[in-house]
Amino acid sequence: MIMLIGIELSKIFRKWRSYIGFAAVGLLVGIVQTAIYFQGSGYLSFATRSFRDSFEYTGNLLNGYLVAHLVLQALYIHIPFLIVLVGGDLLAGEATAGTYRMLITRPISRFQIVMSKFIAGLIYTILLLFFLMMMSLGVSLLIFGTGELIVVQKSIIVFAKNDILWRFFFAYGFAALSLGVILSLSFFFSSLVENAIGPIFATMAVIIIFMILSALNIEGLKEIRPYLFVTHMTQWTSIFDVPIDYSNLFKSMLVLLGHIVGLFTITFLIFKRKDILS
Amino acid sequence: MKLKYYFGIFSVCFLFVTQLFAQTKEPKVLLEAVNAKFSKVKDYSADVRIKVDIDLFKVPETTAKIYFKQPDKVKMESKGFAMLPKQGLNFSPNKLLSEKYEAIYIRTEQIENISLDVIKVIPLSDTSDVLLSTFWIDSKNKVVRKIASVTKKSGEISINMKYDDSSIKYGLPTRVEFSFNSEDSPSTSQNQNPKEDLQKIQRGKLQGNVIVFYSNYKVNKGIPDDIFKKNQQD
Amino acid sequence: MTEKIIEINGLTKNFKSLVAVDNLFLNVYRGDVFGFLGPNGAGKSTTIRMLLSLINPTSGEIKIFGKNLFSNRREILKNIGAIVEKPDFYLYLSAFKNLEILGKISGADVSSKNIMKILELVGLDKRASSKVKTYSHGMKQRLGLAQALLHDPELIILDEPTTGLDPQGIKEIRELIVYLSKEKGKTIFLSSHILKEVEIIASRMIIINKGKSLIEGSVQDLLNNGKNEVSFQLSSDGEIRDIIHESMWAQKLIKSDDKNFVFGLTKDEIPVLNKFFVELKINVTSIIPTRSLEDYFFKITEGLEE
Known part of the structure; x- marks a missing residue:
């Protein structure tokens, strides 16, 4: 199995499309860092305007944590689109290329094929996230230094220095789970068709539609929000809240995990029964 | 502006009437006495511990070192982030008294066995953020024990000051509690939209307390001007 | 086996x-x-x-x-x-x-x-x-x-x-x-x-x-065993039909008209039959093997046969 995962990873990383994600993340984070480096006080004055008039304050609020948090906020919705490029290709790409035949006539079970591809996809996802973390948190801390993190969400919160890093790791972990759902969804679509373009657009469409549904402030639509995985994906923000609503957070994590397991199971069942006609 | 205008007219009338009948002490004298006492403090430094408890605004408990030098140089130093209400750095009523104002004596109150003179002060400048302040002055020690202000931007702010035996000599408090109470602050509004609440906070409509503990006062030890030059805020 | x-x-x-x-x-x-x-x-x-x-x-x-x-x-x-x-x-x-x-x-x-x-x-x-x-x-x-x-x-x-x-x-x-x-x-x-x-x-x-x-079956069998039809075009002064009917080849004759006689033969039998005709002074104008398997397969591929 490890050999198969290794093979799948080598296939992923020998395709140039797999680097789009890394390039996009590197570019976007670089742009954000550059912008903040030169214009960061602008954002900060937005964040601090509530207390600037009545308070004296000191300390380095424009720091690596702030940048990493801004990047996470900005990219959280968009990284899924990068994952889809690889996830949608995992199975359908083999169908398009006709290499399904080569693969399935080998002495390995279809479960092994699906599983190794899925795990390779998850590893890709985690690597992309890790790259995001290194770029946005690691590099930003080097450029901007450390300090307290000011977060403007439902309330304005300043986190103490020693209270930040674990939240980021938690958030990246949560992001991994969210992106796992995206991967599973694109993987699922990928098992249905014989062309990678379909699953890529289908997954993107689902994400966009769910996002719109979960953002619309219409009474009837509020009812369905808890059933949209996108709603649960955005729960990561509660990690940067005080106190953390753990019960909600864990519920969302469970829902996301359920999606991953469910989608994978369906994908496997479809793939197991699939007649390879490509 | 109109409101302030009417308020000003009303206040002047009010002052006039009260001055006719109730004037037993001269408020400006009391304030000047406080100011005179504080002006003996040429400079000081102190360690502060700050606890912020404001709705929709969470800050960890922080510590900092503050410096003050007459007439209005202030400086806060901290290893990390620290925020302190501006009035927590300079206790002198100097700034208030340097502009035109009207003051009226209201009454004497007993609070915690201390006799306090209650004075209302109305700044007459259009640029002043403060519309009306009420001072509770401990005339015996020539210190302010409490100030309640109505401001344009931040609603009502009240400041409670506590002194210990050694700090009261200089008019420097050891504990100051700031209470912010904004008329349409999030907790009083019935608004169901959290975003609007946040926007109010961001406009400086705060609701809650900040408590500052002062210790390790060093008074009139001489502080070089350099300290005030560099500003950490950027 | x-x-x-x-x-x-x-x-x-x-x-x-x-x-x-x-x-x-x-x-x-x-x-x-x-x-x-x-x-x-x-x-x-x-x-x-x-x-x-x-x-x-x-x-x-x-x-x-x-x-x-x-x-x-x-x-x-x-x-x-x-x-x-x-x-x-x-x-x-x-x-x-x-x-x-x-x-x-x-x-x-x-x-x-x-x-x-x-x-x-x-x-x-x-x-x-x-x-x-x-x-x-x-x-x-x-x-x-x-x-x-x-x-x-x-x-x-x-x-x-x-x-x-x-x-x-x-x-x-x-x-x-x-x-x-x-x-x-x-x-x-x-x-x-x-x-x-x-x-x-x-x-x-x-x-x-x-x-x-x-x-x-075996390719050899399918191609050779009686499945090959060979058409001989013959000419002679004598009665060819009678000669054939009196010989051992009669049973291999599938069909015939005046000049064309179609036999079902193995590959080895084709030269033997040829020799037989030559010795009897019958002119063999042409020998056209029309293998039935090929015909059969051709018909399938052309979709002629159900």
Whole structure:
């Protein structure tokens, strides 16, 4: 199995499309860092305007944590689109290329094929996230230094220095789970068709539609929000809240995990029964 | 502006009437006495511990070192982030008294066995953020024990000051509690939209307390001007 | 009787209302080069895909190496090398890397020595490090053979292996198949829609159409045993018809008109009959062999015969 995962990873990383994600993340984070480096006080004055008039304050609020948090906020919705490029290709790409035949006539079970591809996809996802973390948190801390993190969400919160890093790791972990759902969804679509373009657009469409549904402030639509995985994906923000609503957070994590397991199971069942006609 | 205008007219009338009948002490004298006492403090430094408890605004408990030098140089130093209400750095009523104002004596109150003179002060400048302040002055020690202000931007702010035996000599408090109470602050509004609440906070409509503990006062030890030059805020 | 390598019993595959393979039976024995013949759309590919577990049968049984394919899939596939339709590879990888990946999964010896040996066998050793997307169709076809041979399987299944090749390429592939059969003792299952191809290299064959088996047996038997119709055009002053009727050849005469006499003959009998006529001073104007199998197959491929 490890050999198969290794093979799948080598296939992923020998395709140039797999680097789009890394390039996009590197570019976007670089742009954000550059912008903040030169214009960061602008954002900060937005964040601090509530207390600037009545308070004296000191300390380095424009720091690596702030940048990493801004990047996470900005990219959280968009990284899924990068994952889809690889996830949608995992199975359908083999169908398009006709290499399904080569693969399935080998002495390995279809479960092994699906599983190794899925795990390779998850590893890709985690690597992309890790790259995001290194770029946005690691590099930003080097450029901007450390300090307290000011977060403007439902309330304005300043986190103490020693209270930040674990939240980021938690958030990246949560992001991994969210992106796992995206991967599973694109993987699922990928098992249905014989062309990678379909699953890529289908997954993107689902994400966009769910996002719109979960953002619309219409009474009837509020009812369905808890059933949209996108709603649960955005729960990561509660990690940067005080106190953390753990019960909600864990519920969302469970829902996301359920999606991953469910989608994978369906994908496997479809793939197991699939007649390879490509 | 109109409101302030009417308020000003009303206040002047009010002052006039009260001055006719109730004037037993001269408020400006009391304030000047406080100011005179504080002006003996040429400079000081102190360690502060700050606890912020404001709705929709969470800050960890922080510590900092503050410096003050007459007439209005202030400086806060901290290893990390620290925020302190501006009035927590300079206790002198100097700034208030340097502009035109009207003051009226209201009454004497007993609070915690201390006799306090209650004075209302109305700044007459259009640029002043403060519309009306009420001072509770401990005339015996020539210190302010409490100030309640109505401001344009931040609603009502009240400041409670506590002194210990050694700090009261200089008019420097050891504990100051700031209470912010904004008329349409999030907790009083019935608004169901959290975003609007946040926007109010961001406009400086705060609701809650900040408590500052002062210790390790060093008074009139001489502080070089350099300290005030560099500003950490950027 | 020699060991059955492939045994198909009552195999059926329906795609919704379309019956692609219809109650098919066939046996392939050890050492066979088995020709799996049929026109396009006869169900050859579907059958091969079922042999390789790419497609699940609707009903019927497949046994390979004496074991049920569906309960012993992995074990069986270890010993099969196959090309299914056109050989497709990971185009963004080199030939070498493709073989390495596929070989690893099959549990083959993927040392570069072994991979290069196989590439040399199919004549691709000089292009080993080129990405497959730079390969011509013929090269891919040969690489397809290479991947089928890499893990040294007992059974090699080749689906139309010469499609799209130039005559030289076709010749090379045929030689390779003969080599694998004769020198390496492999059992080869070869599908084709060209009778001649099967005739040249196969030892046994089956013809299927519309998913049904039409005829199965030794290629030699099917081609020779009374199945060849030979038309003799004859002229003579004498009564040819009488001469023939009085001879032993009468029973082999199928039909005749004034000049043309059609006999059912084996290959060996054609010169004997020719000699017979010559000795009787009957002029043989032409001998036209019209093999019935070819006719038959031609009619199938043209869709003339149900």
